[in-house]
Amino acid sequence: xxxxxSFHKDGGxxxxxxxxxxTLRAYALGGGGEIGMNAYVLEYGDDLILIDCGQMTxxxxxxxxxxxxxxxxxxxxxxxxxxxxxxxxxxxxxxxGLPYFLSILQAPIYGTPLTLGLVCVRLEEFELxxxxxxxxxxxxxxxxxxPFRVVPFQVTHSVPGALGFIVETPLGTVMYxxxxxxxSSLSEDERYDEGVVRAYADQGIxxxxxxxxxxxxxxxxxxxxxxxxxxxxxxxEAPESLVVAAFASSLHRIxxxxxxxxxxxxxxxxxxxxxxxxxxxxxxxxxxxxxxxRLRDVRxxxxxxxxxxLLLSTGSQGEPLSVMSRMALDDFKWMSIEPDDTVxxxxxxxxxxxxxxxxxxxxxSRRGARVFYEWTEKVHASGHAYREDMKxxxxxxxxxxxxxxxxxYRHLQExxxxxxxxxxxxENIFVVENGxxxxxxxxxxxxxxxxxxxxxxxxxxxxxDVCDVVLHDRRRLSADGMLIAILVINRSTGEILAGPxxxxxxxxFVDGSGEILEEARRVVLETFLAFxxxxxxxxxxxxxxxxxxxxxxxxxxxERMPMILSVVIEx
Numbered sequence: 001x002x003x004x005x006s007f008h009k010d011g012g013x014x015x016x017x018x019x020x021x022x023t024l025r026a027y028a029l030g031g032g033g034e035i036g037m038n039a040y041v042l043e044y045g046d047d048l049i050l051i052d053c054g055q056m057t058x059x060x061x062x063x064x065x066x067x068x069x070x071x072x073x074x075x076x077x078x079x080x081x082x083x084x085x086x087x088x089x090x091x092x093x094x095x096x097g098l099p100y101f102l103s104i105l106q107a108p109i110y111g112t113p114l115t116l117g118l119v120c121v122r123l124e125e126f127e128l129x130x131x132x133x134x135x136x137x138x139x140x141x142x143x144x145x146x147p148f149r150v151v152p153f154q155v156t157h158s159v160p161g162a163l164g165f166i167v168e169t170p171l172g173t174v175m176y177x178x179x180x181x182x183x184s185s186l187s188e189d190e191r192y193d194e195g196v197v198r199a200y201a202d203q204g205i206x207x208x209x210x211x212x213x214x215x216x217x218x219x220x221x222x223x224x225x226x227x228x229x230x231x232x233x234x235x236x237e238a239p240e241s242l243v244v245a246a247f248a249s250s251l252h253r254i255x256x257x258x259x260x261x262x263x264x265x266x267x268x269x270x271x272x273x274x275x276x277x278x279x280x281x282x283x284x285x286x287x288x289x290x291x292x293x294r295l296r297d298v299r300x301x302x303x304x305x306x307x308x309x310l311l312l313s314t315g316s317q318g319e320p321l322s323v324m325s326r327m328a329l330d331d332f333k334w335m336s337i338e339p340d341d342t343v344x345x346x347x348x349x350x351x352x353x354x355x356x357x358x359x360x361x362x363x364x365s366r367r368g369a370r371v372f373y374e375w376t377e378k379v380h381a382s383g384h385a386y387r388e389d390m391k392x393x394x395x396x397x398x399x400x401x402x403x404x405x406x407x408x409y410r411h412l413q414e415x416x417x418x419x420x421x422x423x424x425x426x427e428n429i430f431v432v433e434n435g436x437x438x439x440x441x442x443x444x445x446x447x448x449x450x451x452x453x454x455x456x457x458x459x460x461x462x463x464x465d466v467c468d469v470v471l472h473d474r475r476r477l478s479a480d481g482m483l484i485a486i487l488v489i490n491r492s493t494g495e496i497l498a499g500p501x502x503x504x505x506x507x508x509f510v511d512g513s514g515e516i517l518e519e520a521r522r523v524v525l526e527t528f529l530a531f532x533x534x535x536x537x538x539x540x541x542x543x544x545x546x547x548x549x550x551x552x553x554x555x556x557x558x559e560r561m562p563m564i565l566s567v568v569i570e571x
Contacts, residue, residue, distance in 0.1 A: 029453050084108045342369065343371045391422050
């Protein structure tokens with residue numbers, strides 16, 4: 001799917017509008033009590049808008065799962081009219097769920113030109129039922145969407161084209177912060193537009209829905225120039241190859257890395273599909289500026305002097321099949337890490353990914369590389385507000401109610417605590433997780449039940465077919481392996497023709513466990529022979545009995561719980 005030369009402007013308000021109820025309902029389908037998978041609903045009558053439509057990286061206890069998306073079933077049952085999807089910015093945790101949303105629902109998708117460009121890159125690998133309706137947003141230009149009037153405004157984040165939203169509803173004005181920080185060192189066209197917030201604050205803001213990611217970090221978020229200065233120093237100190245990992249959508253950081261590469265006379269070798277695609281898209285749209293000769297194909301890196309190499313990659317979170325993880329294990333086709341090479345992870349260590357990241361760092365260190373990351377050097381400047389920034393936003397917006405979003409439960413509670421410090425009343429702050437409805441009426445806000453939410457697991461092209469049962473089986477396989485008992489039986493007489501044979505994978509080392517496997521064969525044989533000829537005709541009962549006997553034997557003998565299967569073949 002190519003990036004369109006121009007996006008549709010706003011198509012105007014919906015042609016029909018149901019008679020609204022007297023309440024505004026707000027709830028998260030994702031991003032409430034967790035980091036990632038952001039998707040927030042504002043609902044009035046039968047109409048709603050969805051703010052963001054993100055994905056989440058799978059936890060370590062989700063073997064084989066590629067990504068996690070919100071369950072959109074509540075929006076797809078036909079009762080509600082989705083007037084539009086409004087995107088705050090182009091990070092995967094805010095746009096990654098769109099291909100799956102668009103496979104079951106149709107609605108206009110609103111975003112800045114760069115955000116929509118990143119959406120197009122994301123959609124390239126999907127075959128959707130119809131072409132998505134992408135509509136361009138510009139800061140300050142209002143969009144009518146059913147009963148809602150949405151006013152986007154510019155915020156500062158780690159990707160250009162980031163927005164917050166003022167949403168005018170029949171019950172009052174609410175504000176959605178998006179991911180934001182304050183950075184006075186940036187140019188005017190990148191700075192947070194405080195004027196819009198202050199103007200609406202003077203008119204009265206009913207509720208503020210605000211990012212909580214860094215609610216446990218004191219002070220104010222570091223400026224991007226601090227990370228740039230650190231990277232500049234580390235680039236200058238690097239004697240050999242440079243490997244830098246960053247999020248593919250962090251285009252501010254990527255631009256700074258490209259600038260520093262030119263300053264230190266390094267050739268840049270982008271790798272990772274999303275990194276390559278995003279750089280191409282952002283250059284085509286004029287967001288990234290770099291000399292053509294500076295960017296090289298990674299296949300040329302071996303022929304380049306080590307002190308002139310800069311490999312720019314994704315995989316900073318230690319994803320198992322990423323270039324970074326493979327390189328750390330000396331399994332990357334185009335380049336090997338050698339002593340005195342420098343590896344920089346210029347991104348945040350996302351909670352839940354620490355083990356995978358540190359494991360990857362250890363592998364790089366074993367190969368003699370110098371490794372720098374968020375905990376050791378200022379190689380990353382967070383795009384999310386810290387505590388003092390959050391207090392500043394509350395003071396600026398002066399909302400009647402606060403709903404902390406986008407963070408684990410501890411972050412939401414920290415956000416609540418700092419809001420109390422800022423003078424907000426406790427009954428006007430709602431700490432809620434996914435699905436819990438905050439309802440606003442003329443009398444104020446209250447909790448009003450919940451809607452169905454959940455996580456949908458994506459494994460390859462399978463969406464939602466990996467359920468809890470499948471995950472449970474995968475965890476058992478990864479923890480204790482499997483054991484299969486095979487018997488060949490005469491169909492007429494019920495006598496054993498071959499076996500029992502025991503096949504194992506990931507359970508015991510066969511060559512060194514002959515005694516245990518022989519005992520397992522004896523258990524299978526004794527259990528089978530205990531059935532009379534008539535009972536043996538019910539192979540379902542026989543199979544279940546064999547599995548139970550093996551399970552009991554292995555548990556008592558080895559205190560393990562492998563997956564056990566029994567196969568009875570009639571001949």
